[in-house]
Amino acid sequence: MHMKNFTRKVLSFAFLLCWGLVLLTGCTKIVETDQIPQIFTDTKYLVSATLVADISAENLTNRYGGEYLPLDNELEAIQGLPGIKVYKLVYKTKDADGNDITASGAFLYPINTSGAKPLLSYQHGTITTEAGAPSSYGTSADSFIGGTFLASLGYVVSMPDYLGYGENAAADHPYEHRATLASASLDMLRASKEFSAKQNIELNNQLFLTGYSEGGSATTALHQLIESSASSEFTITASTPAAGAYDKITFAKNITVKDKPMLNIKNYSWVILTYNKLYGLNRPLTYYFNEPYATNIANQPEGEGITIDIEQNPTKLFTAEFRNGLLNDTDTEFLNALRDNSTFDWKPNAPLRLIHGTADEFVLFVNSQSAFDKMTANGATNVTLFPINGTGHFESVPAYVIEVSKYFDTFR
The missing domain is CATH 3.40.50.1820 (Alpha/Beta hydrolase fold, catalytic domain)
Structure with missing residues (x-):
C-alpha cells in the first residue's frame, strides 16, 4: 500500500x-x-x-x-x-x-x-x-x-x-x-x-x-x-x-484498595457476577457487596452487566471480607477464577x-x-x-x- x-x-x-x-x-x-x-x-x-x-x-x-x-x-x-x-x-x-x-x-x-x-x-x-x-x-x-x-x-x-x-x-x-x-x-x-x-x-x-x-x-x-x-x-x-x-489478580487488588470513585466499578462488578456463576461459587451477593447495593443488584432490571447506579468507591461498595480475602490471598476460590481468566503469563x-x-x-x-x-x-x-x-x-x-x-x- x-x-x-x-x-x-x-x-x-x-x-x-x-x-x-x-x-x-x-x-x-x-x-x-x-x-x-x-x-x-x-x-x-x-x-x-x-x-x-x-x-x-x-x-x-x-x-x-x-x-x-x-x-x-x-x-x-x-x-x-x-x-x-x-x-x-x-x-x-x-x-x-x-x-x-x-x-x-x-x-x-x-x-x-x-x-x-x-x-x-x-x-x-x-x-x-x-x-x-x-x-x-x-x-x-x-x-x-x-x-x-x-x-x-x-x-x-x-x-x-x-x-x-x-x-x-x-x-x-x-x-x-x-x-x-x-x-x-x-x-x-x-x-x-x-x-x-x-x-x-x-x-x-x-x-x-x-x-x-x-x-x-x-x-x-x-x-x-x-x-x-x-x-x-x-x-x-x-x-x-x-x-x-x-493480569486480573493484580488488577483486582489495585481496584480493591482504591478509596476514591472508580469509573470502572460497574465493569469490575460485572466480572464478579460472571465468575460467581460460571465457577460455581454461588455466593450470596452480600459476600461481595455492602447493603443496600447487594439487594439493589440482585433486584436490578434485566440486561447485560450492572444496569443500575451503584457506589463508585470500592471501599464503600465491597465488603471488608471480600476485599481482605483478595488482598491477603485467602479467598482462593475467587483468586483461582481470576487466575484462570488472566492472559499475561505465557x-x-x-x-x-x-x-x-x-x-x-x-x-x-x-x-x-x-x-x-x-x-x-x-x-x-x-x-x-x-x-x-x-x-x-x-x-x-x-x-x-x-x-x-x-x-x-x-x-x-
Missing part, C-alpha cells in the same frame, strides 16, 4: 474517532439488501450468511467525512477507498459448559480489488446492548466504524459478537471469560475462512489479531489458543491487544504489541506492563509495549488505531 495514502486514511480515521460519531450517524448505512440468509450444509462451522451492507466506494468516502479532512495543518483528500460488503455469519461454537450452540459475527471485505488479502480478527470492546453487536452493523457497533475502516485498508475482517449477543442473545454474556472469548473468536475465524472459500475471496495466509478493552483480553486469549491448539489451521502474523485486563511466538494509555483509570496500565514483563521473562522475543503517554481509556483510541494500522502495515 502506498505509504502516503495509507497515512492519510489512518490519520483521517483517527480524527473521526476524536470527534465522535457526528459525521457517521448522518450517512446512509447500506444499499438495500434482501436480508435472506444463505444456508450452508457442507461446512464444519459456517451455518448461514446474510448480506447486511453493500457500500460503494463513493459512499464509503462520504462516510469518512466527505472529500476532505484536516490533516497536519492542511487539507488532504482521502482517495482510493474500495467499496465493502458486510455479512452476518452464523456459526457453530460451544458455550462455557461445552454445549453445542450457534453464535454470530460480522464479516467485512473490500470489493472490486485484486489480489489475495490478509485475514484480520477484530475483537470488540465491552458492550451492554444488542445495538453494539458487530453483526448488527448499527452506528454504535465497532463493525460500523473500526471494521469498515480495516476492510477499507484491504483486510478481510472477522468480528465475533461473542456469546450473549447476536444469534446467542438469549444467553447472558460471560463477561471477561477467557475461554469463551477465545473459542467464539476462533470459531468465527474458521467460519470466515469457510465463507471466503464459498465467495471466492482469496486469502494470502496472513492473520492479524486486534482488539481494545474487553477485546484486548479476547485478543490475547485468542492468540494463546491459536498457538496452543490451532496452529495447524492458522499462523498468526502479528497481534495488537490494547487496554485489556490481562510465551507468545508471533509478534505481539501491547498498546495502552498510561493514564488509563478504566483498565489500569499495570495490566499491559505486567503482561510485557511476564511474557518477556518467559522468553518471548517478539513482544513490545507501546505506551500512549498521558491518555486515558477512551482518549487513547485514536492513537491505538494509528499504531495498529502502522504496525500491521510493516508485515504486509
Whole structure:
C-alpha cells in the first residue's frame, strides 16, 4: 500500500474517532439488501450468511467525512477507498459448559480489488446492548466504524459478537471469560475462512489479531489458543491487544484498595457476577457487596452487566471480607477464577504489541506492563509495549488505531 495514502486514511480515521460519531450517524448505512440468509450444509462451522451492507466506494468516502479532512495543518483528500460488503455469519461454537450452540459475527471485505488479502480478527470492546453487536452493523457497533475502516485498508475482517449477543442473545454474556472469548473468536475465524472459500475471496495466509478493552483480553486469549491448539489451521502474523485486563489478580487488588470513585466499578462488578456463576461459587451477593447495593443488584432490571447506579468507591461498595480475602490471598476460590481468566503469563511466538494509555483509570496500565514483563521473562522475543503517554481509556483510541494500522502495515 502506498505509504502516503495509507497515512492519510489512518490519520483521517483517527480524527473521526476524536470527534465522535457526528459525521457517521448522518450517512446512509447500506444499499438495500434482501436480508435472506444463505444456508450452508457442507461446512464444519459456517451455518448461514446474510448480506447486511453493500457500500460503494463513493459512499464509503462520504462516510469518512466527505472529500476532505484536516490533516497536519492542511487539507488532504482521502482517495482510493474500495467499496465493502458486510455479512452476518452464523456459526457453530460451544458455550462455557461445552454445549453445542450457534453464535454470530460480522464479516467485512473490500470489493472490486485484486489480489489475495490478509485475514484480520477484530475483537470488540465491552458492550451492554444488542445495538453494539458487530453483526448488527448499527452506528454504535465497532463493525460500523473500526471494521469498515480495516476492510477499507484491504483486510478481510472477522468480528465475533461473542456469546450473549447476536444469534446467542438469549444467553447472558460471560463477561471477561477467557475461554469463551477465545473459542467464539476462533470459531468465527474458521467460519470466515469457510465463507471466503464459498465467495471466492482469496486469502494470502496472513492473520492479524486486534482488539481494545474487553477485546484486548479476547485478543490475547485468542492468540494463546491459536498457538496452543490451532496452529495447524492458522499462523498468526502479528497481534495488537490494547487496554485489556490481562493480569486480573493484580488488577483486582489495585481496584480493591482504591478509596476514591472508580469509573470502572460497574465493569469490575460485572466480572464478579460472571465468575460467581460460571465457577460455581454461588455466593450470596452480600459476600461481595455492602447493603443496600447487594439487594439493589440482585433486584436490578434485566440486561447485560450492572444496569443500575451503584457506589463508585470500592471501599464503600465491597465488603471488608471480600476485599481482605483478595488482598491477603485467602479467598482462593475467587483468586483461582481470576487466575484462570488472566492472559499475561505465557510465551507468545508471533509478534505481539501491547498498546495502552498510561493514564488509563478504566483498565489500569499495570495490566499491559505486567503482561510485557511476564511474557518477556518467559522468553518471548517478539513482544513490545507501546505506551500512549498521558491518555486515558477512551482518549487513547485514536492513537491505538494509528499504531495498529502502522504496525500491521510493516508485515504486509
